[in-house]
Amino acid sequence: MSDKEVIIEPVEEEKIDYHLLTVDETKKLLHTDVTTGLTEEEANERLQRVGANELYGSSGTSTLKVFLSNLFNSMNIVLLIAFIVSACVQDWVEAIVLIVVIVTNTGIGFFQEFKSEKTMEALKKMSSPTARVLRNHEVNIIPCRDVVPGDIVYLEEGDVIPADLRLCEAVNLEIDESLLTGESVPATKQINQLEAGENEISVGDRTNCAFKNSLATKGRGIGIVIGTGLKTEVGKIAVMLEKSENKSQSGKTPLQKTMDRMMFLLLGVAVLLAIVVFAVNKFKITSEVLLYAISLAVAILPEGLPAVVTVTMAVGVRHMAKEKAIIRRLAALEALGQVTDVCSDKTGTLTQSKMVVKSCYLGEEDYEVTGVGIIPEGKLLRKAPDSNKKYTDEVPVTEINESQRLHYANMVCALCSTSSLFYEKEESAWKSIGDPTEIALLVFAQKFGYTKEKISEKFEFVMEHPFDAVVKRMTVIYKNKETGQYVILSKGAMESQLGICNNYISKDNQILPIHPDIGKLNKKFMMRFASRGMRVLGLSYAVRDSYSEDTTREQAENDLIYIGVIGMYDPPREESATSVRMCQEAGIIVRMATGDHPATAKAIAAEIGIISKENMNKKNVVMVASDFDNMRPEDLDAMTYLPLVIARCTPQTKVTLIEALHRRHEKFVAMTGDGVNDAPAIKMADIGIAMGKGGSDVTKQASSITLTDDNFASIVSAIASGRRIFTNIGKFTLHLLSGNVSEVVVLVLGLFFKDQNNSVFPMSPAQILYLNMVTSSPIALALGVERAAKDVMHHPPRPLSSSLFSKELILDTMIYGLLMGILSLISYIITIIAENKSDLLTNNISCNDSEGIDEDKCHVGFIARGVAFYTLSLLILIHGFNCRHNRKSGFFTKQKMNRALLFAFLLGLVLILPTAYIPYINDKVFKQTYISWQWALIAFSIIFFIAFSELYKAIKRRVWGLDLALIELQYEDEDDVDSDEDLDDDDGNEIKEVKN
Known part of the structure; x- marks a missing residue:
């Protein structure tokens, strides 16, 4: 042993x-x-x-792990701190609202991510x-x-x-x-x-x-x-997949990182403002002072942002599901807009994964065949007499039946096969069983009426000599029931067929001896077909008066009549060429990584536009995986450009390609595929896209996005949606943060208004929470479903170095926030002065605490709070229209109305009324009361805000121009803008925008 x-x-x-x-x-x-x-x-x-x-x-991601990762993210941590403080001072209204936001944010993220099954289990089940x-x-x-x-x-x-x-x-x-x-x-x-x-x-x-x-x-x-x-080879893939799984789990998308930094920055600002509050009150930490500090923290933190981001992503997931793209990870949505390279598998992704006869050279005549897939419908075309290139002359079915060479070519395709093609009535679709090459031949024959069932009425099966790798051919023998003659039909490699033939059938259907030129012509067409990515088979036949059971294969396959060669390939999807062109227009490079032969890969890539005519013969545009894999990383990095096509790929080749792209500046890579061999690369890519219909379970589980229709065109739609969603995130982030800035302006400046040495609240905590959650959030959600720009795919990808918080967005946030805050505070001050007859603050004692309020003494303060609250609420609602465009007018530009935004605006107007006029709600909860002449003051603030906003945007257009937008892709023609979302009318009926 x-x-x-x-x-x-x-x-x-x-x-x-x-x-x-x-x-x-x-x-x-x-x-x-x-x-x-x-x-x-x-x-x-x-x-x-x-x-x-x-x-x-890996045993997969546990339920607890997924839950904790969604609960303890940066946004929720900040909100949890605010919740704990609110609970400690027994401010239960704020605490309840915060916990609802936390639960909503955590729940949506958890359920979205937990839909995926365990990757390794999928491998085991195979x-x-x-x-x-x-x-x-x-x-x-x-x-x-x-x-x-x-x-x-x-x-x-x-x-x-x-x-x-x-x-x-x-x-x-x-x-x-x-x-x-x-x-x-x-x-x-x-x-x-x-x-x-x-x-x-x-x-x-x-x-x-x-x-x-x-x-x-x-x-x-x-x-x-x-x-x-x-x-095993598939085991090596499992190991690579596990490694990339571990790498990907620690990574975050740019938006996630940006949001993390923003939330912690705002937390620091909140702590700083709390210190300021304590300092102004000489560090006498009473419950009233602590409550004011909490109010400032609530004002500076965009409590609605996590929920709005998550809901917007979820709505995007729903919309993209209708577009045949299932989003498995919400973060993939915002990352789609940064994709610079799409590395795609060929078979089943760019092509149909179904062999089809495309060309044939039969009896000295060149033909093209129309039709796609396994549907036996198509035409046989030959070159018109006056054309050397175009196949426009349709061959009638009667001529096909009468022509001996075409007749026997179809006989070989129909009978020299062990596969089957049939129509499934229940599914109303054609189905096939067997070898893809034989199925392609069956489809070709059935296009012209040659079915096994029909032929068996006249011919009886006698013998089959199966395909042999040594002789490289297959032969069958059938007996004609009417004449008693035997028909020998053979298919295989062209050289193998010519080796067993002494004669050939000519264009005029004459049987003539084979001469050297016949071999040269057939080899010429074989090379032509092969250069176009086709698999080529030779066809031959013979008719004999007798046949014995003792006849050997060598005897049967002797002295046959050569018909010609037939070329078939896995055709591109109809949408592939258009999709590739759209990606290129959007500044996205499409690359093909396939296990196919280099000639096949190159031909398909050229047909769908991955390789242009100018680049066909350039060095390293097409590479074989063995050459690519043996290059050192520094050699790959030194290349001017990485190959557009890599043939004979292994799983490691695709991973190497993605690693090489990642080492290049500003490269954000999407990898598509369907086979197990694609799974490691899909997992390692920034965006992994799997084919849902023909893809393996392993690939689907490794991916971020799964296409239910296996259509490369859906990738373009997904990228466009990703770009739109990121743009919309910028819009509602501007809206929410500028609202927070306005609240902070009111509260910080309010520190300087004191009555008997006590700071007076220009707004109550309930009002601040209302502004953040009720007034701002619906508007933000409506901005999240803003229509996509018509030219959304006519711009290059967003640079990786770019941030959601561009200089322009920060500037806009501060300008709009300061303006709204100052207008609200001015309204507050004017109201107090007017109501108190020039005295800024009197009889406003102890109007901050929730207990012991003297309504008579706090009447003026309540009116002023109401004015400040209504002013800021209406300005935030109006500001929603302002945020649709960062430089174009939000009010005076011809454009299709965002009905969701209009509904949110009207809802905001309606919901303000109960806070102003319903007893108990107005004074006990919001600590305000109804107003009268002050509505004119509010109207003036709105008009001034709109006028200032238009002037500000006009200055930006004059200085920066319209086409240099930093947080959105501008509209070319609003009349042609598509609506990407479905809305509901009041009856709950689905309303859809008609797409232009």
Whole structure:
């Protein structure tokens, strides 16, 4: 047993390239035998040594951890401090409001994040539950977790590969490895040793290996287990995903960081103002003085901001869900506006993940085929006589049936196949089963009426010679029921087909001997199709009077008639080209990282516009992953530009690409994909976008955004929404903070108004909370659903170095806040002087505390408070319209009305009335009373505010111009602005803006 230990130890610890070894070398290294398998004792020993064949990893985020992370963020910490102080002085009204805000903010964030399932659990569920393994001379079915290195695994069509294998037998074996490589076509497997090159051979090119969790789609095979658990290729992805998970958990988006800094800064200002209050009162800390300090803290802190941000994000999530984008993390919304690069997988993301016949060269004639997907509808087009480029001449179906070469081409496509195509009536959709290449051929044949069902009425199946990796072709034999003749139909590699043909069918449907020019012409078209990213197959046929069951394959596949070549590819989605162009117009670079062949990747990238004609032949625009991976970080950083297309990608290649982009200045990266191979890069990217329909569970869980329609175009919509939401955050942040500044101005200057050495409150705590939560918050929410600018995707991404709190926003906050505060305070002073007949303060004693108020003595103070409160409330409501644009007029510009803002404004007007005229509420809660002639004073303040605001914006336009907006993207034409939100009318019926 000690000898075995010496052999097994390197397998566990060292990296061995089994694809470069022969089968015998692999058997010797793993100390196994393909005829007997391992003994149970050997298997148990290795299981103890290497562990179970499972993907261990993070157990996921616990409920408690998610809750605590949402509860103890910077915003809530500040609010919790204010809540504790309020509770200590028994100011229960303020305490209740604060706790409601905290609970709302925490609850929304918690439930939004907790919708995701555990990433590692999704990986585990993908594993095959059982495996057929040879042990003690017998093939046994054992749990997948018990498979160990050295086991001999038997594979059949439909099996999920239980571990990484070095194949020692492969009979027509094809394996779908798209979850690892991204290739839409199953990989054909063989057993021969591969030769080492300068660079490491990628997973997609290891044709003598099979990998855990991939699917055998055809044939059978036997393999030696070379890796289990985290030692498999999919296990390596799990490890990378776990590392990127840990990195991402500690990171915060720019907006989150900005909000953190702002809240702690305001907390510091609140503490400073509290000290000022104590100093003015000579540090006599009475309950009244403490209450005033708390009022200042409440005034400076935007209590409604966390709730408004969260609700705005939640509304954005709802809207984007309608646009087929599911937001799994709220922070991704604001980050979308900073995306500079979108790194996309090809298969299933930019393309349809469905092979389709595009071109064919049959009988010396060149054709194009129309139609998309697996819907058997389309036309066969050939070049018009007067055109050398355009395919405009439609071939009638009657000609297709009458032309021998087209007839037999369709016969090969329809019958030389083990796949099926059918129409599902219940779902009203076409469905397919089998190999994507064969399905493409079936669709091509059915476009012109050649279905297996229809053909079987005249032809009877006789024999099938399945695809063989050595001869590279498949052949079937059918008998014509009417004539008794036998039809031999064959498809495969072009060279393989030409090798078994002595004749070819000409353009005139004549059977002529093959000459060298025929081979050259077909090779020319094969290279043309391949350069356009197509997979090329040759077609041939023969008609014979007799056929014997003793006929060998070599005899059957002899002296056939060559028809031509047919090219098929995975076509781009119809929206991909437009979406790529829109991204480029928005200053976003689209890159493709795919497991496909370089020629295929380059052709698709050129077709959808990722590579322009000018860049087609430039160095490093298209790179192979092996070259890219072997470059040192400093060499990558020294490149003028990173490649737009990387072919033959591994999971590590995509991670390397994102790391290289992150090292470049001002790069904010979004990664899209659907396969397991995309998950680590998606997790590491600033924004991870998964495909919801065709994507794996692992990729969805690793992502920030999941597209339910697997449509790259939805990414453009998501980015536009992200830009709009960030712009709107700037609008309502300006509104809320300027309101807070105005309250602080009133309260701080109010410190200097004293009656018998006691500071007088220009506003009560209840009034301040009302202004922050009732007056400001609905307006802020309405600004959060402001319409998107028409040209929102015609501007470059927002720089990473930019902040929500730009110089202009800070200036606007201070100017508007000071103006509103001073107007409110002036109204307060004028009212006191007028009511007291020139005496500024008399008979206003003890009107601050909630107990022991003498209403007669406090009457003048209550009137003045009411005037200050109503003035500031109405100015804040009016200011909402002002915040729609930072430089354009908020009142005199032709524009579509934000109905949510209008509703919030009217609601604010209505809700002011109870505070002014309903007994008990006005004097006992708000400590104010009704007013009369002072409404004229309030009206003057509103007019003055509007006039000043318009003058201020005009000066900014004159100095800075209209197009240099720092906190919003300006509207080009308000008449064409789209509404991005749905509103409800009074009856609860949904009202939608008609999009132009």
